[in-house]
Amino acid sequence: MDEQSVTQTIQELERKLGELERTLRAMGAPPAEPAPPQPATPQPAPQAPAPGEASAAGAFAPRHTGFGRIVDESIEAERGLEAASQGSAPAPPASPPAPPARTPPPRAAAPVPPAPAASPPRAAAPGPAELLRFRERLERAARDLTHDYDELLGRLSYAAMPTTTGPTISFARGVPSLDIIDVDGLKEAAVRAFESDPEGTTAYGTAVGYPRLRAWIADKHGVEVDRVLVTNGSLQADAFLFDHLVGAGDEVIVESPTYDRTLLGLRQRGAQLHPVALQPDGIDTAALAALLEGGVRPKLAHIIPNFQNPAGYTLSLRKREELLELAARYDFVVLEDDPYAELRFTGETVPTMLSIDGSHVVYASSFTKTVAPGVRVGYLVGPAELIAALIKRATNTYISPNMVSESLVYEFCASGKIAGSIETVKRALAERSSTLCQALRRELPEAEFVEPEGGYFLWVTLPAGTDVHRLFDAAAERGVAFVKGTDFLLEGGENTLRLAYSGVTTDEVEEGVRRLAEAYRSL
Numbered sequence: 189m190d191e192q193s194v195t196q197t198i199q200e201l202e203r204k205l206g207e208l209e210r211t212l213r214a215m216g217a218p219p220a221e222p223a224p225p226q227p228a229t230p231q232p233a234p235q236a237p238a239p240g241e242a243s244a245a246g247a248f249a250p251r252h253t254g255f256g257r258i259v260d261e262s263i264e265a266e267r268g269l270e271a272a273s274q275g276s277a278p279a280p281p282a283s284p285p286a287p288p289a290r291t292p293p294p295r296a297a298a299p300v301p302p303a304p305a306a307s308p309p310r311a312a313a314p315g316p317a318e319l320l321r322f323r324e325r326l327e328r329a330a331r332d333l334t335h336d337y338d339e340l341l342g343r344l345s346y347a348a349m350p351t352t353t354g355p356t357i358s359f360a361r362g363v364p365s366l367d368i369i370d371v372d373g374l375k376e377a378a379v380r381a382f383e384s385d386p387e388g389t390t391a392y393g394t395a396v397g398y399p400r401l402r403a404w405i406a407d408k409h410g411v412e413v414d415r416v417l418v419t420n421g422s423l424q425a426d427a428f429l430f431d432h433l434v435g436a437g438d439e440v441i442v443e444s445p446t447y448d449r450t451l452l453g454l455r456q457r458g459a460q461l462h463p464v465a466l467q468p469d470g471i472d473t474a475a476l477a478a479l480l481e482g483g484v485r486p487k488l489a490h491i492i493p494n495f496q497n498p499a500g501y502t503l504s505l506r507k508r509e510e511l512l513e514l515a516a517r518y519d520f521v522v523l524e525d526d527p528y529a530e531l532r533f534t535g536e537t538v539p540t541m542l543s544i545d546g547s548h549v550v551y552a553s554s555f556t557k558t559v560a561p562g563v564r565v566g567y568l569v570g571p572a573e574l575i576a577a578l579i580k581r582a583t584n585t586y587i588s589p590n591m592v593s594e595s596l597v598y599e600f601c602a603s604g605k606i607a608g609s610i611e612t613v614k615r616a617l618a619e620r621s622s623t624l625c626q627a628l629r630r631e632l633p634e635a636e637f638v639e640p641e642g643g644y645f646l647w648v649t650l651p652a653g654t655d656v657h658r659l660f661d662a663a664a665e666r667g668v669a670f671v672k673g674t675d676f677l678l679e680g681g682e683n684t685l686r687l688a689y690s691g692v693t694t695d696e697v698e699e700g701v702r703r704l705a706e707a708y709r710s711l
């Protein structure tokens with residue numbers, strides 16, 4: 189999908205949302221829901237206001253004036269636009285991931301029409317019949333808007349890939365497949381949340397998070413409750429911490445390769461990044477020590493200790509201890525970013541750095557991988573003063589995180605359901621990982637990798653000279669998606685890729701590897 193068509197569709201959606209809001213304001217009602225969140229990538233170009241929009245704010249008609257016409261015109265304009273754009277070409281294939289092929293809405297590439305002008309004020313208030321008609325139109329417009337938005341989101345996330353091989357098999361997304369999410373358990377937990385604590389579940393709450401879940405997390409890690417902050421996903425927790433600790437020009441240590449969103453978050457804050465090579469037993473602590481001896485003074489080292497994203501490697505106990513010593517000597521914070529800790533399916537558990545010596549550690553984890561990504565519940569454990577400062581930030585950002593989600597997650601955890609959920613996920617991951625490794629050895633013996641002991645990911649190195657960008661395209665043509673290794677590195681990695689096996693069945697793994705090998709041979 190090209191950027192221009194995304195931009196046009198977003199502009200179109202915004203225009204329609206603006207119409208709805210104007211219409212509601214014209215009724216004297218509060219605006220509809222806030223604008224739907226835009227997909228993170230690609231960023232639309234800054235847009236000019238639709239004609240007439242700039243003056244609209246001051247010109248909103250008073251209560252009971254002009255609304256019928258506005259909605260009429262909006263729907264008519266929409267129908268005309270649809271008719272005019274029938275047959276327009278579908279958007280070209282986009283980057284991964286791409287399960288079921290979707291047909292993009294023909295409207296997407298259509299020109300954006302001018303916003304309809306508001307009609308002059310009416311003399312009399314509308315009668316009940318008129319209001320009912322209006323409500324119907326408004327609902328239709330809202331449905332259209334939601335539909336268009338979903339279409340756009342669908343096209344970005346599940347981009348249509350014309351293949352001769354059926355639906356795309358995606359090794360691209362680090363998400364669990366639906367069959368390993370305990371949907372029934374979550375439904376029951378939701379009911380219990382509303383029944384056992386209707387007030388706490390529905391209130392704003394405070395920035396620390398849902399108190400019962402906060403206490404459950406504190407117990408789990410054997411810390412005082414004031415050392416815990418529960419957030420909307422651990423990415424939000426990371427963002428608070430980065431905002432607090434990292435300013436423009438500050439030095440930060442990152443693993444190489446590392447989670448692409450970490451790189452993005454740190455770069456957005458202007459950090460000066462020092463990538464340190466990742467080895468199968470974790471970050472190269474000798475190289476880190478050399479950097480520190482050479483004068484690098486980081487504020488932070490971002491470390492993913494278990495089943496690292498993207499490499500799947502785990503930091504050994506020896507290196508955890510070395511890292512903690514370096515952090516104490518050079519006085520920097522280790523962000524122990526640990527969402528995969530519970531997903532070990534073979535080998536011995538290694539203690540967290542937080543539990544070894546938490547004085548320089550901020551620990552982050554999440555229920556994304558153990559419960560479901562959609563709950564968006566993550567957390568930080570750190571020194572109480574730091575957590576207190578982050579609570580202030582959180583209050584100023586959103587008052588409180590999502591209490592409904594946190595209350596639900598609490599019920600899921602406290603009832604013991606989470607243990608069953610983790611077992612289900614681990615069993616599936618073990619099977620998928622082993623199938624993937626066997627299939628690669630058979631179909632693509634050139635691939636080098638370390639078989640994971642847990643987590644979601646396998647890092648593959650192909651012979652030097654392999655161009656992963658070409659491989660990516662060749663794989664897409666055959667209906668298989670992955671993430672290029674270059675996305676996780678500041679430089680290099682042109683012969684590497686990340687395969688996520690969390691969201692694919694074993695049958696899909698077999699077929700996906702067969703297609704990947706065929707793509708490799710076609711280069």
Ligand SMILES: Cc1ncc(COP(=O)(O)O)c(C=O)c1O
Pocket residue numbers: 362420421422423424447492497525526527553554555556561564565566
């Ligand atoms: C290392 C790492 N940290 C954080 C996250 C994001 O977690 P959450 O969904 O809790 O925001 C991910 C998700 O893939 C991850 O791999």
